[in-house]
Amino acid sequence: MNSKKSTKNSKKLIKGIAASPGIAIGRVFIWDSEEYTISKHSISENKLMLEISRFEYSLIKTRSEILEIQNQISKEMGVEHAEIFNAHLLVLEDRMLIEEVINKIRKEKVNVEHAFVVVIKKYAEIFSKMDDEYLRERLADIQDVGKRIIRNLLGKQKQGLAELKEKVVVVGTNLSPSDTALMHKEKVVGFATDMGGRTSHTAILARSGEIPAVVGLKTITPFVKNGDIIIIDGNSGNVIINPQKAVIKKYQKEKKKFQDFEKGLSRFKSLPAITKDGRSIVIGANIEFPEELPSVIAHGAQGIGLYRTEFMYLNRTDVPTEEEHFQAYKKVAQTLKKNPAVIRTLDIGGDKFVSHLEIPREMNPLMGRRAIRFCLARPDIFKTQLRGILRASVYGNLKIMYPMISGLVELRQANEILREVMHEFKRKRIAFDKDIEVGIMIEVPSAALIADILAKEVSFFSIGTNDLIQYALAVDRINEKIAYLYEPAHPAVLRLIKSVIDAGHNAGIWVGMCGEMAAEPVFTLLLLGLGLDEFSASAVSVPEIKKIIRSVNFEQAQAIASKILLFESSEEIQKYATAKLSELITNSKK
């Protein structure tokens, strides 16, 4: 998309992975490299008290800052997002830390900044060496609070995005879920990160918020400083730092073009996803928070194909209560009315670590005790969530989905726990939807291969391509060195998908897909042709998928799928699928 000319005209162009479509032009805000140089100087005896009161003043100021942000975040995003700051307050009020700093100022007669940095570094070092994930996570809290205090000591301004006044492009090494939870979304017009892939947290968040993003840039942070002008091209994956006026103009035009394209798609939002010859497809959206529902509805999704409930467990020091689960699911059920919402039970482990559950560190967390395995080991936590879902089930059309099922025993154990909760409800006369559909994610290759066996005991399948691909191809999607091997169009992946759809249909159950692959227009015809009944993707992808489905006959799509299954490499498949898609778009324009 980007011609060589613009490369020459711009100061610096870096190529990354296009993670969320659209173009952003704005000023850089560096998220994670706040390093201050602290000098040491001695303080005369009669000024020591003044130095100590400076410290106390900075603690008070920091405390009111944290309380204010906590308040703001709980108002905007809900109390659960604000929980992380309780840990920050505990560190801030820590007597041992405060006394040690004051003693150091008195004994060594040094400036408070120096004393504080030495003490906080000492603690940070002790915590970083601890052999306990929870304690190592506290390190982040200590550093966070430490930076805030130093900033106040130095009288520096500007911190979190929550406090930003102007719109910015956030640039950072990597953004964790707790970083992004603090971001004031209206103020962020784009993201650019050194690490990450299309399915990393930043990418998913950016797509759901319709914010252009480029990730996996490797070395963007060292090349920018706060206030630089930056262009993010979330369509091509290009990022340009301090471009010349002509380049900015060119991208302003591109931006306009993209917005017009989006507008052109908008008429598909309210139309059903039905092929020319009448095959009706369900298009759902993936969400992480009930707050995303307005966007889901605005984009014309007919329900939720994947509700990632684990985000309810992040950034807090305890486990969500049954009531919290109930309130969240009730809101979803009531908002969607008859439209379905598939609630995936807790899927933690891997890159979504939950500190308070004290999960021991594992050598290989993606193949460790995560998702349903964790829930089966902790039925107390699992049941709390199931109770919340069942109680909310009377308010709409909820479905339960277990993640990461790898065999029949796990499925039966999970169902047994669900049955226990249902019996308890009957005994206590608590109302719930007795016909609630229970399905499973197909994301482990073993489950895909025995889909015919599993199909007999569930109401639906939803193929989770992100994990299915990485397990089937033995590729860690976050590892940049091998990211090129992460190929959704790998013939092995397509065979697995086909056999899952066929097995589901033979058993008379519906089969959906909730991975990123369902959101890729280039695969829509193929998946439609393979017989997929439901697509669930980020809300923004919905209109385009609808448009593609509405422009073909089912038979045509089947022919394309059959042809694709004969190819031997993903390059051929990708090329053919791309050609067929552009053929379709050109024809529909005529």
Add this chain to the structure above:
Amino acid sequence: MTNPIQKIEKKVRILNETGLHARPAAIFVQVANKFNSEISVKKGKQTVNGKSIMGILMLAAGLGQQVTICAEGVDAQLAVEELEKLLLNNEQ
């Protein structure tokens, strides 16, 4: 009449399943801060301020380990009793 200043020491074997980590540590510190007495906790050779979350976390005391709670002040007796209860509480 005011209570005299007391110094109370008590050895406790931790029965709380998660030890003095995470939430239990936070609760311990919150309870300790309610008291007027100076409170310290000792494990082996390490002694930390019982009113400091970082101190308690650094002890990394787990289930089955022995710690000594020490309180000095007017409400030392009550402080040691309440804090001991937390460490012996083996419910979730």
